[in-house]
Amino acid sequence: xxxxxxxxxxxxxxxxxxxxxxxxxxxxxxxxxxxxxxxxxxxxxxxxxxxxxxxxxxxxxxxxxxxxxxxxxxxxxxxxxxxxxxxxxxxxxxxxxxxxxxxxxxxxxxxxxxxxxxxxxxxxxxxxxxxxxxxxxxxxxxxxxxxxxxxxxxxxxxxxxxxxxxxxxxxxxxxxxxxxxxxxxxxxxxxxxxxxxxxxxxxxxxxxxxxxxxxxxxxxxxxxxxxxxxxxxxxxxxxxxxxxxxxxxxxxxxxxxxxxxxxxxxxxxxxxxxxxxxxxxxxxxxxxxxxxxxxxxxxxxxxxxxxxxxxxxxxxxxxxxxxxxxxxxxxxxxxxxxxxxxxxxxxxxxxxxxxxxxxxxxxxxxxxxxxxxxxxxxxxxxxxxxxxxxxxxxxxxxxxxxxxxxxxxxxxxxxxxxxxxxxxxxxxxxxxxxxxxxxxxxxxxxxxxxxxxxxxxxxxxxxxxxxxxxxxxxxxxxxxxxxxxxxxxxxxxxxxxxxxxxxxxxxxxxxxxxxxxxxxxxxxxxxxxxxxxxxxxxxxxxxxxxxxxxxxxxxxxxxxxxxxxxxxxxxxxxxxxxxxx
Ligand code: ADP
Ligand code: MG
Numbered sequence: 338x339x340x341x342x343x344x345x346x347x348x349x350x351x352x353x354x355x356x357x358x359x360x361x362x363x364x365x366x367x368x369x370x371x372x373x374x375x376x377x378x379x380x381x382x383x384x385x386x387x388x389x390x391x392x393x394x395x396x397x398x399x400x401x402x403x404x405x406x407x408x409x410x411x412x413x414x415x416x417x418x419x420x421x422x423x424x425x426x427x428x429x430x431x432x433x434x435x436x437x438x439x440x441x442x443x444x445x446x447x448x449x450x451x452x453x454x455x456x457x458x459x460x461x462x463x464x465x466x467x468x469x470x471x472x473x474x475x476x477x478x479x480x481x482x483x484x485x486x487x488x489x490x491x492x493x494x495x496x497x498x499x500x501x502x503x504x505x506x507x508x509x510x511x512x513x514x515x516x517x518x519x520x521x522x523x524x525x526x527x528x529x530x531x532x533x534x535x536x537x538x539x540x541x542x543x544x545x546x547x548x549x550x551x552x553x554x555x556x557x558x559x560x561x562x563x564x565x566x567x568x569x570x571x572x573x574x575x576x577x578x579x580x581x582x583x584x585x586x587x588x589x590x591x592x593x594x595x596x597x598x599x600x601x602x603x604x605x606x607x608x609x610x611x612x613x614x615x616x617x618x619x620x621x622x623x624x625x626x627x628x629x630x631x632x633x634x635x636x637x638x639x640x641x642x643x644x645x646x647x648x649x650x651x652x653x654x655x656x657x658x659x660x661x662x663x664x665x666x667x668x669x670x671x672x673x674x675x676x677x678x679x680x681x682x683x684x685x686x687x688x689x690x691x692x693x694x695x696x697x698x699x700x701x702x703x704x705x706x707x708x709x710x711x712x713x714x715x716x717x718x719x720x721x722x723x724x725x726x727x728x729x730x731x732x733x734x735x736x737x738x739x740x741x742x743x744x745x746x747x748x749x750x751x752x753x754x755x756x757x758x759x760x761x762x763x764x765x766x767x768x769x770x771x772x773x774x775x776x777x778x779x780x781x782x783x784x785x786x787x788x789x790x791x792x793x794x795x796x797x798x799x800x801x802x803x804x805x806x807x808x809x810x811x812x813x814x815x816x817x818x819x820x821x822x823x824x825x826x827x828x829x830x831x832x833x834x835x836x837x838x839x840x841x842x843x844x845x846x847x848x849x850x851x852x853x854x855x856x857x858x859x860x861x862x863x864x865x866x867x868x869x870x871x872x873x874x875x876x877x878x879x880x881x882x883x884x885x886x887x888x889x890x891x892x893x894x895x896x897x898x899x900x901x902x903x904x905x906x907x908x909x910x911x912x913x914x915x916x917x918x
Contacts, residue, residue, distance in 0.1 A: 345671070352667040353660075359442070360482040363435035367487035368494070370428035375495040375645060377421040379502050382641035384410035384417065390634030394626060428487075436483035440475050443670070447471045450673035454745070465551030469544045470669040477540070478666055480659030484652070489660075492653040499646045503639055510609055510639040514646055517605035521650045524597035525657070528590055535590050536661030539583040544669070546576040587658070594654045602647045609639050692721030693755050693771060693852045693883050695742065700751035702737055702906075711737045712906040714751070717899070721756075721852075724884040724896045729903030735887035737906075739857045742885060744768055755853075773851040773882075775875075777861040778835075779842035783827040786811070786818065789841050793849040805847035810874045811840045836867035843874050854879055856886040868892050 388410040447470060496518055504511035553560060553569055560569050613636030620629050695718070702712040712734045719725040727735045740746050741753060744760055753760040760768070773793075781789055790805060791797060797805075806812050806822075814837050818824040824831050826841075833841070839859060846854065859875060860868040872892055879896070886896060902910040 348671055349664055349667040352671060353663055356439070356481070356663065356667075357486060360435060360439050360486050363438050364432070364482065364486040366431035367428050367435060367483070368490050370424045370431060371487055371491045371649075372495055372498065374421050374424035374428060375491075375649065376498060377417045377424060378645040378648075379499055379642055380417045381414055381421070382645060383638050384414040386634045386638035386641055388414075389637050390630050393633055394630045432483035432487065435486070436479040439482040440479060443475045443478065444471060447475065447670065447673060454674040465548035466544060466669070468551065469547050470666075470673070473547070474540075474544070474662075474666040474669055477662045478659075480656060481663040485656040485659040485663070488649065488653045488656040492649045495649040496646050499642055503642060503646075506635040507639055510612065513608050513612070514605055514639075514643065517601045517608075518646060518650065520601050521598055521647070524601070525594055525650075525654060528594040528597065534661075535583065535586045536658050537665045539580070539587045540662060540665035542576070542580040542583045546573070546580050549573060549576055591654075591658065594657070595651070598647055598651050598654060602643060605646075606640065606643050609636075609643065613637070613640065692881075694721045694757075695719045695725075695853065695883055695885065696752075696754040696757075697738070697741075698752040698754065700738075700741065700748045700753060702741060702746065702749050704737070710749075710906055712741075712748075715903075715906070715908055716751075717901055717908070717911075719883050719885060719899065721883055722881050724879060724886060724898035726893055726896060726898065726900040727885060727887040727903060728889055728893075728900060730889060732905075733903040734906040735903060736857055738903075739774070739855050739885065739887055742853075742855055743772065743774060771851050772853045772855060773846035773849050774855045774857070775839070775842045775846060775859045776857045777859070779838045781827040781833065781838055781841065784825070785820075785823050786815075786826055786841065787822045789826060790844045790848065793845050797848045801848060805844040808847055808874065808877050809840045809844035810870060811837075811844045814840070834867075835862045836864075836871055839863070839871050840874060843871070843878055847878055852882055854882045854884045856884065856888070858888050858890075859886075860888065860890055860892070865892070872896075 387407065391407055391410075451467065451471065500511050500515055500518075503514055550573060553573065560566060617629070617632055617636060620632055624632070697715055697717050699714045699716050700712060701710055701714055703710045715734070715738065717725060727738060729735055737746075741748055742760070744763075744765070747761060755763060755771070763771075782792065787802070790802065790811070794801075806815070815821050818831060826833055842859075856875065860871050863871060868890060869892055872890075872895055875886075876895060884896070884898075886893060899913040900911070901908050
């Protein structure tokens, strides 16, 4: 599957603009301290220039140098150096804070979007790409908020202040400096446009490589057994090569744009040095020593302040890549689903927690219009405390019904009611509290068995935990684990069999004790003996709950209740009281 791309330029621009607006507030201290630091640099240049000017004059007249060597430039320089260090520290701290705040906000947004999208999102977007968006891409935005936003203001403000200072001593020098400075934005525009595109492409190539790598690692067994190792290695290698080429392009562009600043700075220095030298030479013959010293000091000041003048421009060039990254991230962020706003306005309802009746009224749903509807006019009712078995071969729409009930997707037409209340009007939190869900493959997080069971009910007491362990038959395999309840499982932990993992999921659902239980082929990967015992545990769990069990296993007959058979998204047969609706 391709990397998500909603290449809508206007949308990307709007997103970047909105982020700039949000981030500028936090970046203000960075700008203020950055400006103060530049001004302190100008002050320092003046101190050194005064000192040098005086010293150079003193070369002619040693006696004078010793007697009236001025102390204020030395003191001034020291004080300004301290001020500058403090400003820089404050600016760096503020930048880090701005970056952290912005990344926190964006991660929250991405996480919400992933939660809203639910499992349906994972069918559409590679999980590798999703992980890259939530982790790496947002991390890379640090520079946008911490460096680009302040730099985008400072590159005008700081040089302008410096120009005013230079103008007060020599308007001619200010003009030269200003003209040299003006060439920089032109060169930047020239190379910067290339940088934005190159940097975006580089980021895309990186995402592609990461997503491909994660995906292939997951499917390593399939790849080896299919004899596709060579092919896949080749493909990974070419994705890596693409990344290398794009990275070199970015570096080349960055080098060119930084070289253009160096050029402008060198030209400014040479012209100003010649000017100062000429000026001083012209004066040596007839001017008073005082005037000569002032001219020398001014000339030196102008020369010393040149690097200070170009520094903000250089920061802007360096931060330009950060802006390009932000545009790359915008593409990925815009591709995430947004929470349905309607739900927030209307979702004011909760449903009585004990005993929930589920009703589907002529519900239709289409995933992909090209492939026709996944569900067509499906209707059924499950009274509180009863069980409905959804039978049907693979692809008949069972999981789609479960996802509709979970609220991750909304029906195209028809209604889903819980105790008579439309599903979409129920507060999402309340809905989450009402439903326990067990899928084909339980999700185990890296942690102990205890932590995994307590996941949905972290504050449950020891007594309920033991009851859940017993009812879910986790206790049967606990003695086999090296540290019992405290055994580390999940990623990088002790491996559990499918049946054992499923029992942990059942224990979790026990503790949560929600009135609705949605089971999506919970025994799909289990052998018949394990399947039977898992079904028995599930049966104990199902007591007094409204259950929708999607399965095509014959062993599910131990669940008494209604049953509907699906075929290509249509109900083709009903048994039990399900025939009523
Ligand atoms: P079951 O769970 O009964 O095996 P599903 O509900 O998963 O069936 O799928 C029903 C139909 O919808 C299938 O044809 C399937 O290919 C399609 N489908 C399911 N999820 C998606 C999706 N995210 N995008 C496109 N089509 C989908
Ligand atoms: Mg399914």
